[in-house]
Amino acid sequence: MRYGKTIKYAFHVIFHPFDGFWDLKREQRGSLAAALTFVALTIITLTLEKQKTAFLFNPYRLDRINVMVDVITVLLLYVLWCVANWCLTSLMDGEGKLKDIAIATGYALFPVILLRLPMILISYMLTSGEGSFYDVIGVVSYLWAGALLILGTMITHQYSVKKTLLTCICTIVGMGIIMFIGLLFFNVIQQMMTFVSTIYEEIRFR
Amino acid sequence: MKKRIFCTAKRMAALAMLTMVLTVGSAPAAQTVYADMPYDTYSYNYWTEDVIQPHAYLYTGSLSADDFQTKLNYPEDMFLTEEAVYVADTGNSRVLKLSLTGKVLMEWNTAGGEEDRLSKPQGIFVTEEGHLYVADSGNGRIVEYDAEGAFLRSIGRPVTDLIDSNQMYTPVKLVVDKAGRIYVTAYGINMGLLEFSKEGVFQGFMGAAEVSVNPLEYIWKNYFSTEEQKKRMETIVPTEYSNLFLDKEGFIYATISNLDEEGYLSGADAIRRLNPTGTDILRRLGNYNIIGDLYNSSEDAEWSVFRDVCATGYGCYFILDSAGGKVFAYDYDGNSLFIFGDKGNREGTMRLPAAIGTNRDASIIYVLDSQLGEIMQFEITEYGSHFLGAMEKNNRGDSQGAYEEWQEVLKQNSNCELAYIGLGKTFLKEGSYKKAMEYFELGNSKKYYSTAFYYYRKEIMQDYFSKAMGLVGVIILVTGTVIGVKKFRRWAGEVRCVMEKQ
Numbered sequence: 194m195r196y197g198k199t200i201k202y203a204f205h206v207i208f209h210p211f212d213g214f215w216d217l218k219r220e221q222r223g224s225l226a227a228a229l230t231f232v233a234l235t236i237i238t239l240t241l242e243k244q245k246t247a248f249l250f251n252p253y254r255l256d257r258i259n260v261m262v263d264v265i266t267v268l269l270l271y272v273l274w275c276v277a278n279w280c281l282t283s284l285m286d287g288e289g290k291l292k293d294i295a296i297a298t299g300y301a302l303f304p305v306i307l308l309r310l311p312m313i314l315i316s317y318m319l320t321s322g323e324g325s326f327y328d329v330i331g332v333v334s335y336l337w338a339g340a341l342l343i344l345g346t347m348i349t350h351q352y353s354v355k356k357t358l359l360t361c362i363c364t365i366v367g368m369g370i371i372m373f374i375g376l377l378f379f380n381v382i383q384q385m386m387t388f389v390s391t392i393y394e395e396i397r398f399r
Numbered sequence: 400m401k402k403r404i405f406c407t408a409k410r411m412a413a414l415a416m417l418t419m420v421l422t423v424g425s426a427p428a429a430q431t432v433y434a435d436m437p438y439d440t441y442s443y444n445y446w447t448e449d450v451i452q453p454h455a456y457l458y459t460g461s462l463s464a465d466d467f468q469t470k471l472n473y474p475e476d477m478f479l480t481e482e483a484v485y486v487a488d489t490g491n492s493r494v495l496k497l498s499l500t501g502k503v504l505m506e507w508n509t510a511g512g513e514e515d516r517l518s519k520p521q522g523i524f525v526t527e528e529g530h531l532y533v534a535d536s537g538n539g540r541i542v543e544y545d546a547e548g549a550f551l552r553s554i555g556r557p558v559t560d561l562i563d564s565n566q567m568y569t570p571v572k573l574v575v576d577k578a579g580r581i582y583v584t585a586y587g588i589n590m591g592l593l594e595f596s597k598e599g600v601f602q603g604f605m606g607a608a609e610v611s612v613n614p615l616e617y618i619w620k621n622y623f624s625t626e627e628q629k630k631r632m633e634t635i636v637p638t639e640y641s642n643l644f645l646d647k648e649g650f651i652y653a654t655i656s657n658l659d660e661e662g663y664l665s666g667a668d669a670i671r672r673l674n675p676t677g678t679d680i681l682r683r684l685g686n687y688n689i690i691g692d693l694y695n696s697s698e699d700a701e702w703s704v705f706r707d708v709c710a711t712g713y714g715c716y717f718i719l720d721s722a723g724g725k726v727f728a729y730d731y732d733g734n735s736l737f738i739f740g741d742k743g744n745r746e747g748t749m750r751l752p753a754a755i756g757t758n759r760d761a762s763i764i765y766v767l768d769s770q771l772g773e774i775m776q777f778e779i780t781e782y783g784s785h786f787l788g789a790m791e792k793n794n795r796g797d798s799q800g801a802y803e804e805w806q807e808v809l810k811q812n813s814n815c816e817l818a819y820i821g822l823g824k825t826f827l828k829e830g831s832y833k834k835a836m837e838y839f840e841l842g843n844s845k846k847y848y849s850t851a852f853y854y855y856r857k858e859i860m861q862d863y864f865s866k867a868m869g870l871v872g873v874i875i876l877v878t879g880t881v882i883g884v885k886k887f888r889r890w891a892g893e894v895r896c897v898m899e900k901q
Contacts, residue, residue: 248840249849254446320858338460 199227206348210341214348217300218293228299234306235268243308247316258305270368274298277367278346281360287350297345301338308334372391437748438725438741444816445686445843447693453814455737455783456727458747461773462550466501471772476572479756479765481715485531486767487520496521496532501774505548507533514774515550516541522584524573524645526778534570534583540552540580541570541595554581557593557601574645576675582651589639591677592653606640606653606677615752642754646710650674650682654705654718663690665700670705672719685733686843691720692738703727707755713794715787717755724749726764726777730790734817737786739777740766749775762788782811789821798825816842829850832858 202222206213217223240263243253275298279291289297312330319327344363345359436668440454454666462484464468464470472490479485483504494517509516518537523529526731529546541554569586570593576582582605590640591607641656651673658667666688671884672681687693706721710830714731724742731734741748751770761783764777779787805821812818819842826835829848830853837850 249845249852319855320856321845322853 194369196224196226198222199224199307200230203231206300207248207307207337207341211348214297214300214313217296217368218289223296223300224373225296228296228308231299231306232267232271233303235302236264238306238309239263239267242396245313247319249321250316250320250324253279271298273368273371274364277371278360278364281363281367282346282350283357285350287352287360289349294346294379297349298342301341304337304341305334308337313355348390420450426601437743437745438739440737440739442735442737443687444695444814445685448486449693450814452737452814453782454780455786456726456777456779458738459776459778460863461768461769461771461775462497462501463773467495467497467503469495469503471495473769474767474772475753475769476523476765477754477765477774478523478525478788479758480525480529481759483521484756484765485525486774487523487533489519489536489744492517492519492537494523494531507548509543514553517542522570523572526575527577530575532573532575532581534573536569536571536586539568539570541573541583541599548757552599554595554599556850557595559601561590561604569780572640572643574643574651576649576651584640584643587639592640592643592673605675606651606671606679610734617890626788628690641705642707642717644708644710646672646716650680652708652710652716654708655703656703656706656721660754661703666690666793669703670708681733682731683733685729685735687735689718689729691718691727691732692723707751709756711716711761711787712789713791717761717763719752719755721752725754726755726766730817731794735782736790736817747775748787782801782808785811786815789818793821798828801825816844818842820844820847823847823851827854830854 194343199222202213202217206217206223240260243251243263244255275291275295278294279289281287282289282294290296308330312327316327343357343361346352346360347354350360351356352360402457411601417776419773436454436457438458440456441449441451444450465597469486471486474486475489476487477484477687482499482774484499485765486497488495488496491508493506500502507515507517508520515580516538517533517535519535520533521536522534523531530551531544531548533542533544535542535553543553545551551871562568566587568588570583571585573581573583579604580720581592581595581599583595585593588818589607594602594605596602639655639657640653642654644652646652653671653673655669655671658669662671668679668681668683668688668692669690670681671679674680681689683689691705695702701722703720703725704722707719708716710716715736716729718727718729719725720727723740725740727735727738742750749766749768749771751768752766754767755770755880756765756767758765762779763780766775766777767773768775768839775812785804785807789801789808792804793798801821802825805825806820808815808818809822823835823838823842823844824847826832826838827850832851834849836855839845839851
């Protein structure tokens, strides 16, 4: 039943972020399972949105959609954000553990699910003249999630506003660096593999 | 072993069935296969992909030197009337009037007297009365001949301060509208079309092409770049018109051919339709810009260069692309209908196309090829005539006729988005909104889909709104009663409590 309660707690978090994020960490009212559920739901929301939004509001081409792209984008960004944020805040006297960060970030995604999922249904009831309504809700969902992400970082690590903003910017830069190093590593491994396999072939054909 | 034999037998049967299906399937298609055409016919779909479609026009032969009994030398312009073709044979400094079979009916050349001796004429126009106007480029004047071919007058260099006196005056193309006003393009003059009155008096410029400046570029040029850089940067010059065509309503189609890469990418207008005040009134409601091919596919490929244009009475127009040797057909709204033609050395391909024209009902497209010195003829196919027929009937307001034509188009090309939209419009008019929505979705038209959906939603609302509201009312009533009863009981209990205490 605890899992159900932690899921339900998301409603409290998104409407009372200061109180909500505080209790997430200090009172153990959230859970990692719930946070990961929200990540999964975000992936499902974005995928459904691409496939099921009404013709009028769907700029995507059904036969060109790749579900894996959505899955990897959201998962990668989530993991990168958590790791980069954790790396940075451990150096900058942050109080949050990696688990706390993962939970706060997961709960911050909730507005995206809450607003975008019903918008798929609502899109079937709107003409393009009323489309601005649809667009505004879409933008609001992201702004809300972004604001929650910043507040979550601030409260989890007990930071001042200035320090939080700085951390967020640094985290994004950090994400870029991790990606760069990852690609570099991948590339080097690939080169080494070809090197080894070429040597193997050369020896074999002698 | 037994199993293998069985397998082979099964496979054989499957093969036989496949062959049967194939032969049955290909039998009806065999009647309209033109595999020997040296070009493809295609158009761009909503997703800007080029999609092959059935041929709309087929190359049927050329009028060549054998028909004329004389050779053309780099002819630059052609004008079609009901019964004759006029050709400006620029290289030979003459103008020919040919019959539709290619016989020379009349000739204006250098042999005449001092005043009607032509020199490298590049543009011609024939009025409804049969008067021939020639842009006598080499002599820097415009010459008018009457229907019998006799010299009437010549109009020389315009008397104005607007053109620098050092500048050469070389008229290139011209049209004459119903009121007798003459509109001329000239080399190096980019202020627009030169407008002459009926009497040949210079009136001013008309339809100047606007200069568009990118704000970022402007700031860079004026505030940040050094003198050296400024010198190296090309100055922004308005575009020049490359050719003119007067349509049946008296509007002037004008093509622009000197666009740069940036111009194409930003969707600068390569064609305009000018009204008598010089305002561009071309409708651009299509999915993409009217620039010919939407991208240049390979490194050495070029963008389309609009060399000439001609229009039908119902607003469709054909643009000739001299870079790719193609003809682009657009409808009144600026939707791409079909694209055909190619450049090359095979029969039926173009070398250096210079001018385009059609007969009255657009059943034959004539393309004058400057390098070949031939007039190529492209005849309309059944598919093409249904396609253009739908346009024409739509223009006339005959929506039933257009509906039938679109059905025929779809039979031959189920990828035709315009046909789906055309059918959808008919359903919309009839009031079958659900079906209209279906067709607009197939045709990828969000604009019309939205309109159809609006009415569809209204219909649904009218049918179900009262019932839905009734249901909501009942629910509110029931819950209200339940809550009321509960509250009353609690209140009664409290009252009893208080009473008992006392």
